[in-house]
Amino acid sequence: MIDYSKILSQKVVSLAPSGIRKFFDIANEMEDVISLGVGEPDFKTPWVIRQAGIHTLERGRTWYSSNAGLSELRKEISSYLDRRFSLQYDPQEEIFITVGGSEGIDMCIRSMVEPGDEVLVVEPCFVSYAPIVTVSGGTVVPIPTCEKDDFRLTPEALKSHITEKTKLLVLPFPNNPTGGIMHREDLEAIAEVLRDTNIMVLSDEIYAELTYGGKHVSIASIEGMRERTIVINGFSKTYAMTGWRLGYAAGPKEIIKQMLKLHQFAIMCAPTTSQYAAVCATKECDHDIEEMAAEYDTRRRYLVDALRKMGLSCFEPKGAFYAFPNISCTGMTSDEFCNTLLQEEHVAVVPGTAFGASGEGFVRISYCYSVNHLMEAMKRMERFVKRHTKGENK
CATH class of the missing domain: 3.40.640.10 (Type I PLP-dependent aspartate aminotransferase-like (Major domain))
Known part of the structure; x- marks a missing residue:
């Protein structure tokens, strides 16, 4: 038998898999999941x-x-x-x-x-x-x-x-x-x-x-x-x-x-x-760039407002198509928040720690989805945050 541990590059073996993927592997096996995780524009190529x-x-x-x-x-x-x-x-x-x-x-x-x-x-x-x-x-x-x-x-x-x-x-x-x-x-x-x-x-x-x-x-x-x-x-x-x-x-x-x-x-x-x-x-x-950016801006403003209304601190993102709310009010780690949200409300977001240790206490939410898609996800997420915020009745 070949001992592959002696053959493979130890630098490659030591690399951790992407922290983004595991939540979507789980989500793909569940029904009625709203995914707000992938940085994939929902527009078709012009x-x-x-x-x-x-x-x-x-x-x-x-x-x-x-x-x-x-x-x-x-x-x-x-x-x-x-x-x-x-x-x-x-x-x-x-x-x-x-x-x-x-x-x-x-x-x-x-x-x-x-x-x-x-x-x-x-x-x-x-x-x-x-x-x-x-x-x-x-x-x-x-x-x-x-x-x-x-x-x-x-x-x-x-x-x-x-x-x-x-x-x-x-x-x-x-x-x-x-x-x-x-x-x-x-x-x-x-x-x-x-x-x-x-x-x-x-x-x-x-x-x-x-x-x-x-x-x-x-x-x-x-x-x-x-x-x-x-x-x-x-x-x-x-x-x-x-x-x-x-x-x-x-x-x-x-x-x-x-x-x-x-x-x-x-x-x-x-x-x-x-x-x-x-x-x-x-x-x-160039005009297609402007149209897509304007639509993303509408979604951005809606999402940040919705997150703040549900009690999550969220600085205003001025670029890309992600929001990065602070979820520390729930008392959960980023990983716990994302796992529990996925299991209880069937909403998939990415833990901030997937992007480095300084992402602890945050989650990444992509808004390259339709407003209707975002609204349903925010409704579910608001229920979740209210249920798990420190000091709130559970």
């Missing part, structure tokens, strides 16, 4: 984009693209970044196409991080950063953010976590799971801390277009930061193209060249059909 993909298939344009992606798409992304966020990148040397934003994150971390390097990861955050750092041989150094700071990274917190081993800062804003954002003045303060260091920044801006009450600001647009920032973005959230699996990375050509080398050996190229569809998206669908 028809004009789907039509472009269909047209490409009909014409038989199903061959490999270049490793970096279609030249036309990279040019359109360059134009889009300039038009929407005042970011200027050379489409030939400073942009390449990835299989979703997730691959861009992976390529970025693996192209820079070596054993002994420390990577600062702002938490709570998307579940993939820390495992990729670990597999790359780096050391994850979490920087917790707080509700009182609207889950923003402060310069004081950043400065206190920097050591001589710090190689990279992962800056995930607008944030999944909190919905927190960073304003220009916040980013300028972070830039001031980094300016005289060799620390690079991975800026995950996949939710950039879902910023409410103002425009998203990229840290790459702050003076002195472009040369040390890799921007990761994609089409999943902006254009409701999750299943098309398409993203991109933009940054200094010296870094992009090495990321592209890894991409070349691991992936070859992103799906060609998706790339042709994305050309259409970047050319023709």
Whole structure:
């Protein structure tokens, strides 16, 4: 018999599975469950984009693209970044196409991080950063953010976590799971801390277009930061193209060249059909972005109001499509709250601890669902909170 424990990579074996999935594995076995957990837009990909993909298939344009992606798409992304966020990148040397934003994150971390390097990861955050750092041989150094700071990274917190081993800062804003954002003045303060260091920044801006009450600001647009920032973005959230699996990375050509080398050996190229569809998206669908963002904003305002009315503290999320209410009034841990809510009221949400230790006492609720769907879930959740709040009759 083969002893697989002696064969498998111990770094991989030591990784914990995603804390998001287990609740949905349970929920899938139950009837009448309302799930508010998955970050999956409920909009269909706009028809004009789907039509472009269909047209490409009909014409038989199903061959490999270049490793970096279609030249036309990279040019359109360059134009889009300039038009929407005042970011200027050379489409030939400073942009390449990835299989979703997730691959861009992976390529970025693996192209820079070596054993002994420390990577600062702002938490709570998307579940993939820390495992990729670990597999790359780096050391994850979490920087917790707080509700009182609207889950923003402060310069004081950043400065206190920097050591001589710090190689990279992962800056995930607008944030999944909190919905927190960073304003220009916040980013300028972070830039001031980094300016005289060799620390690079991975800026995950996949939710950039879902910023409410103002425009998203990229840290790459702050003076002195472009040369040390890799921007990761994609089409999943902006254009409701999750299943098309398409993203991109933009940054200094010296870094992009090495990321592209890894991409070349691991992936070859992103799906060609998706790339042709994305050309259409970047050319023709700015108005679809605005319409979807307006609908998410309506849901956001409804959800935050409903959570506060039922007695849960909830700071106002200004980005992405998540709310991150504080559930400490129930006396339960995040895990207990989510398990009990699922069993008693058949509503699935995600414990804050799935996104780092600083998420304890919170749960993530996605509002990329219809208002009717949200209203029924909030009715059930209100019953639950009233039944379990400390001091209330049970």
